[in-house]
Amino acid sequence: MPGFFVTGNLYRPKKITGKVPGILCPHGHWPNGRFYDMGEQAVKQAIIIGAERFENGGRSPLQARCVQLARMGCIVFHYDMLGYADSRQLSFELVHRFAKQRPEANDPQQWGLFSPQAESRLQSVMGLQTYNSIRSLDFLLSLPEVDPQRIGVTGASGGGTQTMILSAIDDRVAVSVPCVMVSTAMQGGCTCENACLLRIDTGNVEFAALFAPKPLAMTAADDWTREMRTKGFPELKALYTLLGAPDNVALFDFTHFKHNYNHVSRAHMYLWMNRHLKLGLPEPILERDYNRLTARELTVWDEKHPPPPGGFDFERQLLQWWDADARKQLDELVPMNRRELNEYRRVVGGAIDIMVGRRLPDAKQIEFEDTLKEDRGDYFLIGGLLKNAAWRTANPVLFLHPKIWNGQVVLWLDQSGKQVLFAGDQPAPQARRLLKAGFAVAGIDLLYQGEFLPDGKPLARTRKVDNPREAAAYTFGYNHTVFASRVHDVLTMLSFCRHHEFEPEAIHVLAGPKTAEIAAAARAQSADTVRSLAVHTGGFRFANVADIFSPDFWPGGAKYHDIEGLFALGAPGDTWIAGERSLPVVEAIYKAAGARRRLVLARSADDSWLGDAIDWIIDRAEIAD
Template structure:
């Protein structure tokens, strides 16, 4: 049986190289690379640096917004299939009505909720209310003991209106003249096609769902197609706007969103990706601290080099109101909010951001916070209300039986594992159809996506060379001058052991030779240069080698990495690791981009080339796919590797989102635009002399 070279390299490793092979660092010392430190996790520190100008922010905002869209699986947006909405069961109240709603966000996948409407004529602003993680949130009715605590603390003012915060929210918004939609998050209230256990991150990995076809959530295949609970929930929110703006009494130019806790996260994510939102109020969620503890708040790629403060900043200059409490948001007054104030001022709207700190309360969505939010919507929707019109009034509590959308005439749809597989299959197939419409469409979609997947932010001026020393290396009976050093990018935190070998008669061409062993791959086990490397040198080429992250001198024991690191979170979802940290594959691609860019900046180099003949071929293809400038020639051997065939989340070959955008062939398609000439081996083609091919071009 023939196995891809990449897989063989990872699974079986290679023999150790001789001690004579040049080392940049003293024996036993590893590079001072920030990536060797602790992994970032959701309880880390996520500050926001205010950009220097609106123009700088525009570029950064575009990058972050694309990253969020890719991470949530809404790039490209899924096809907007018919909603087939059902609205029925009207309940008449004092100044408001409540109706039952369900509709299809994807074929067979239903959004459920309660629609609150004012009893006045005309078009009204609309507010979406994602509710967060309160159990049975839309149906919640708090008992006397809990209400006594709320009343005693001042968190609620009325025994009746405080019993069901989400009914009170919807009713008050309607009484103020707004349409409000309180809709269920996955696994909550009437939304049971995806179970609460799955939706809220308590599930373990399920071997039966980890298959190359017909996979389920949390599997490597779902992750490489960026299919997640957070993405499904966000798509439900986007389709909720579609539904609401189709109603005759809704003013589509005034769309608000408010939610607390996990609903606050959903508020931020929806507002980041859907430009139709005009006013945003995430409660007790925006902070530089904990970013969201549930799978519905996390997705692979989502917060790599970004975080919730920057997500909130994406909304500028539109009105943003936030609450803080005695929880992870308690430091917002000094960490996060001042930066958002400066950011909004830079964007010309200093009065469009506010924070209501209520540190005397714990994590909450109480009447004090809700009334802050009512006032914010009143101001920015220009409702002109004042006094008691902005205060919650008592109302009859509506029972679960009165609110549930499912009954004998409206039966609950099927869910479970088979439905889950079918839903993800539709999602992946729909994206594939859009990608394959035309080469232009593929480029338009896949090009930005691959850049978000790899996350290389570009070469930083001021990179330094450490441990620099000259030496002589031997090969084919000849001596060659070499420099060995580490390349330190202090801004990015990279520190890459590298080697440059000079020809006797340079011709201006430089080849980056990639190998599973790093720069040691330029040598045989006896410590001499490989014959293929000598051929390049004799032809006048300079040859460069580098230890990519966790290769070569990064490894204390010299053994190749077979399992990547993960955070200590006991939940097994990939998003808790790869939502905050680049995958090892992406980190190595970043190193290739860094090295190729550095080589191209060398005055003696007129042409750059790349040679990757072993398991590094897929890495080279991905690097070429995202490089902003061209290399001259490249020869890579993919070994037939496919991201979609990786069945282990912790494999060095695992890369979130990679299978969705054409898998490795998709990266190669993009790579061909960034290489003047590209020879691809391992995809059915053969070439007995790839180095000769490079020399002849």
């Protein structure tokens, strides 16, 4: 990222022969970060309780571990977390204390971090901080003396989070020691440790498990990790045993100390690094005192190297560059032929799969509890609850089933829910048209539609977790958005219809404004279940959602070609779209799939689109027959 700097200090052994291990040290949330100095009185108290050994060196546990690892023969890079020490381009208050949405940062053209525009592009401080960790590793590996096969990472608290995440996603790490962080309890309290989508149905123990079977050691203290011995570590031990490496995982359990990376914990880390980086040093390994450096001596900025620009203007420029770079890469993925189409589906489809979080469910987990069945002359009216036991959901649904059935189903999605099928107590005119053409017509109340609304008022803002800070990640890092939940509801309905005992020949989906994007996402996640999709988008774009608690908010929704990416993943299926002048990405992908004629960009007026869409569905059914 041009103009965005990673800052830190490099520690090197005085004598280097051949290749030596490299170790990254992210510092965590200690006051002043890399410049941390606990002071005279605090270090004396730490010595009394056995947490530190030296009055001078013990004042900075962060420097102490870097010095000792260098004395052990490793090259160590101690780098800043965002907002700490020399990394001030994004302020400490923004990165670690963000609490209130900023109107000036909620701008569709020049947005800032934590805004709905940033979140819809998956731009977060945790993402930036993790990127800094990756770049720090790149830097370490660029040094000619560093052995790329012997790379370690260790940090505590927030530095433990970075250790755990980097080790999970970067295969170059060989040994990992995240301290006082991995647990089944608190997962990371700072905004820099949270991101939308990150911990839905998962958590830090599973992140740590991604490093298996490589050497992983952790520490526990009298904090949220105090129960790790019985909750979390047994499961990690079982995994390592299953993978044939039971001795490659360890928990150093020092719960008589408060939250720390003290000398006792560090001493056990040194042993772990010694053994698994094959340093060959005699054990035990104890620290010696050292000449602790001051902040003035540690800083990387001086008159010859002044600090780079920062602040709000820089923040917005950084996000603009990030967005432009992502768009450029995605645009280059738009295929020209079927071979390239597979790569687009892998990248964009893989992202959408994670963002939606669920696919077409197994029919065995779905149950229909019928509460209504009426013979209405030429059709049956059937109603009830569609339950998905595994997902713990239940949706009110209605079916209009003609007595002379053509074997096909139209699922009609609308912001009013299943009530769209009726005008008073009779089928709505367009529903009646479908019945006469032989289609079964289905309607569903998605989450917070229809019967979910006792007062009948549409949902204006979604629920959030009990946290006063207005960062989307605190709610949507652990819970699905309303948008994603509604997509899940549609997937349940599609699976039920597809696997129904009547064995329908085809399923079509019809959706208007406020539900077109839901329909497109569900189709993208349901393989070939939907034969045809007919929608009016109303010009919807996730990039235009201006509230992180809007029912339409979806983290990442704007990043992968926005709504166009969802339609594109439906290729080569039959698709009819109104409300759009052009969709170049969708058109290009249908052309690459050899199915351009199966995509219709309708010029229907807003008051006639529904009839035109139903005409098209009826025509497509007849062509298929």
